[in-house]
Amino acid sequence: MNLQGKGKESVTYDAIVVGTGISGGWAAKELTEKGLKVLMIDRGRDVKHVTDYTTAMKESWEFEHRGRVTDQVKKDYWAGYRTGYTANEEHRHFFEKDIDNPYEETRRFDWIRGYHTGGRSLLWGRQSYRWNERDFTANLEEGVGIDWPIRYKDLAPWYEYVEKFAGISGSKEGLDVLPDSHFQPAMELNCVEREVKKGVESKFAGRKIIVGRVAHLTAPTEEQTALGRGKCQFRNRCMRGCPYGAYFSSQSATIPAAMKTNNLTLVNDKIVYSVIFDDEKGKATGVKAIDQNTKEEVEYFAKIIFLNASAVNSAWIMMQSKSKTHPNGLGNASDQLGRNIMDHHLGVGATGTWEGFDDMYYYGRRPNGIYIPRFTNWGNDKRDFLRGFGYQGGASRGRAEDEQGFGAGFKNAQTKPGPWSVNIMGFGETLPDPTNKFTLTDKKDKWGLPIIDFDAAWGKNEWKMREAMEKEAKDMLEAAGVKNVTTYHDKEKAPGIGIHEMGTARMGRDAKTSVLNANNQVWGAPNVFVTDGAAMVSASCVNPSLTYMALTARAADFAVKELKKMNL
Template identity: 50%
Template sequence: MYNSQKTKEQNTYDAIVIGSGISGGWAAMELCKKGFKTLLLERGRDVKHIADYPTANLNPWDFKYGLNNTLKDQEMDPVQSNSYNPGTKHFYVSDAEHPYIQDQPFHWLRGYQVGGRSLVWGRQCYRMSDLDFEANIKDGIAVDWPIRYKDLAPWYSHVESFIGVSGQKENLPHLPDGEFLPAMELNYIEKHLADSLKKNEENRLLTIARVANLTRGWDHRGPCQNRNLCDRGCPFGGYFSSNSSTIPAAMATGNLTLRPFSIVTEVLYEEQSHRAKGVRIIDALSNEVYEFYSKILFINASTIATAGLLLNSVSSRFPNGFGNDSEQIGHNLMDHHSSAGAYGLHDQFKDYYYKGRRPCGFLIPRFRNLKENEGLNFKRGYNIQGHGERQEWTDLSHNLNGFGKDFKKQLTSPGDWTIWMAGWGECLPYFENQITLDNTQKDKWGQPLIKIDFSFKDNENKMMQDIQKTSAEMLEHAGFKGVEVFNYKKAGGSTVHEMGTARMGHDEKTSVLNKFNQMHNAKNVFITDGSAMTSSSCQNPSLTYMALTARACEFAYQQLKKGDL
């Protein structure tokens, strides 16, 4: 490592952002637009919008084994292969090359490239409400959120107005409406279920999902082509990703320096100023070590990696990890459960069909524990996500017999309408759900392996039972036949909503960050990825990460102007 004064000056920036995924891309754009010379560090390869989407226009038959993973894929990538297929595999890490330790089964799904998992996310965008922000203090669980909906509402609008979110306004206080593009359309069986809920179910409604898929052209992107191939990268820019939106916007300012293949191993602390002075990295290709310096630091490496980085950054001031006076870093890990639900068939409406491959399903917003004393045996709640469709030949072929023309006609005739629906449920913040570092086992760069200890507990399991019950009832009331409940019992991490390992809070003794995502113990460090979450709500969380990021960037900018950073 060569640290001459000239080299230090060349490696000094106004701001450093670690991680280029959904929140890191936002941090880079906001800081660059405010005039900060910003270094964006990504541990993986560069991925350029359109140019680096090699499978975007391929058909299933263009792949050697269709869209099926091989036995070798499953052997080499026992975790990642649960989420990828041959069309998306290149956007996921190799489990063999990037190991971690599971005390209990936990699926840590990762994409080490510029854009991170913004290339493969589900794109569902829901605001949290005061039902969520006040839940911990009302239930006496964990610590209170240091913010309320009014603090974040204008930043939700700020983000939605940039990324483009299609959706339907429903005027629900616990699921606030946003700045929406025209909504996508429910199909016939989904409309039927929606009508049934209006007639039979108090406080329940079915609406189209709110997604960052563009239903009209938007800021030189889109519109969505209804190909439903989003996770291969969209050459039309039909959905929001760092690659199609925030990173190009940051680049356009002339203030961004993007450095891929940069594994950040340590946050560097300066005793005299009580601040972070920069970061140490390993070049993933050359194994050379470099240091970079900045006035402010945004850590957006994703929940588990962010906590791992902080725990690995030890000094005489922080022997237990950077900024860890509260000893909360790594704890309170959460992920939504999405294993339980129901499925059914409807033998009517056979004169109706649909067209296109709509890239989202429907949403039944939370309807449990909206009021106190509902008499349920679990706290918090869940929303239900699902989709309706006609059975296709792959669903029917095992029950069909025949040959020739008649058999072909059977195969090409749509079957019954079906609906599949499952609950996305809140996970409580448990101190014992945590990540730690194993200093006896190292990766190929000599860094300690991350160890994850996580399980869903009694409250989540009781909630899953209720999801099965209510899902089946709603289908039966709507005339569905052969209704079956299910619980896939998926491992933690499978919903890919991990959060909570460096939570926000009022008190620096019990939390890592303040209400502006600013580290209590180092005022020029901000963390705005999922680590910051104090509770998990049941809404898909990425919109909240983006809103928190934009808000924190404005706060950092104002603090620097005042000379307080």
């Protein structure tokens, strides 16, 4: 439906933000607070803060299947089920049914999606780390991919800006490999984690074990409490939605902030599939969408557009945005759109038991663990692969075991904690590779939109790295005094498993090798910005969401300044 005249005016805004997840929420907050009238579009249903966290307060025995997965679930969530992410009925309703949102695989890719207000900001692991200086220069130094068009110093003030608003708990360590953030008080290591820390750090020079840095409030600021956010309650039921607003999500933080300005309009159930480009003006004028329920076509118009639909969906939209100026897709003169898919590879590590501390336990269910920053290919450490990895994990106690498994003895055992166990799992960096990609097929989904085909896999560098991830995990635990250490290495894990997809519309220094410039503007469409995972040029080995936040705040600031100068 191409609305004209007054009808067109009713769907015209200063800015359009496509996507309501972590980066989309930040775009909406920043643009509205700077005075722009913003339309925020989500392809899925609305999920309201607290009200729609329907399982947040339920106990395990209140769920129909007690955690068991039915045959129908295995069919409906075929991609999510094989990863384990959608197996749990406590939060399955925040994931999409793969049967309703099909895709194909030349080589396996686990595409995990959450189509609703807030997107995967309701589901993320909340681990929040700054990249270091070398993360922005490694490509150039090693001749991998292309060079980042920005450096750490360009993003550092924006890291601090988003950290203060989001709320990151952690400890200052003064590490060059893992720059400190603006922190709220750190969560505590438990007694066994402190012993493992002492053991590892005394036996391995240059290695550290710290508590994870997470987007959970431990000492809320006035700004945060004014939005209705409270202190973390250590329930560790985060993926059900946090009714306390303690962890950072679009629902708890950025959307409420944007709504307070009275400049935000939120529209749900509209699948944006194309950017409207005016060849004569040399810029975009709006977006095309289809209602997911009625299949009605609709167009929205704005001066600037932020694509924040996630790395895959933002690039999918751009691929369909063809015009005389952009015949191969928006900003795709380089043919890099959809290429260079990166993710963090995991599923490799070691586990064991700790003897002693039988009289010790810990408070609550801490939604966090230990973190071991990267040490490979850093300082004097040289390997036969590029880049490195970190570890996440922790120590905990399960229930005591009763050999009979029934009767009074079994019931009594359930009330007693069992032995301490320790686990660490590696998160490795993936190198950009243009052959790791997705393309559009001729097949259509139920809305008549093209289905994606993925073609991606770990490369030789990743496989070499995984061997070191396994070996180093075992060596560290044994050196620290952990007993019965065994390693694990799931070789069936495929890209997508980390849910950190990146790189499909990368930033760069010229239109011949990249899709976006140093300010996240699309080459040849300067009023279109992409600030989600699609923009990433390399992957680092740390969780990327904090970097998405910083990139988004930085780009929004630039966009508004350029708009005021009449440059957009």
